[in-house]
């Protein structure tokens with residue numbers, strides 16, 4: 367399962383995310399980089415809530431009085447290096463901007479849950495109905511036939527295939 371992801375989608379650094387924003391005509395402010403990097407810095411599909419939580423539970427700065435005592439003490443990674451609240455509005459606004467510019471895709475896998483996709487390559491998804499996890503697979507070899515003509519005044523903008531999967535052995539509890 368993870369091989370689908372690793373083959374198609376790799377985590378990006380903050381510098382790469384900033385370049386990606388600019389390539390899509392998005393002014394790369396620090397907060398926008400924070401939000402975009404929360405998504406592009408991983409290989410998972412994340413909801414806005416996931417991103418909000420990720421940003422606001424990152425490691426603390428040297429000005430934080432708890433530094434050196436918490437479970438994240440001394441931990442170095444690619445997250446934002448300073449603690450600052452990123453508001454829900456900023457997360458949603460940035461995601462909407464990235465969507466408008468075609469930098470990410472939005473996937474509605476369940477009526478109540480939208481996941482944002484950092485993978486720009488043409489691909490479709492497995493959706494595990496048990497865990498809610500989405501896994502990528504390449505669009506290359508897949509063909510879809512017999513699609514209806516789009517309604518008047520519209521054109522097809524893409525076809526998203528979601529293959530719903532469940533464990534082979536059904537366990538009953």
Ligand SMILES: [Zn+2]
Nearest residue numbers: 483485489502
């Ligand atoms: Zn995907």
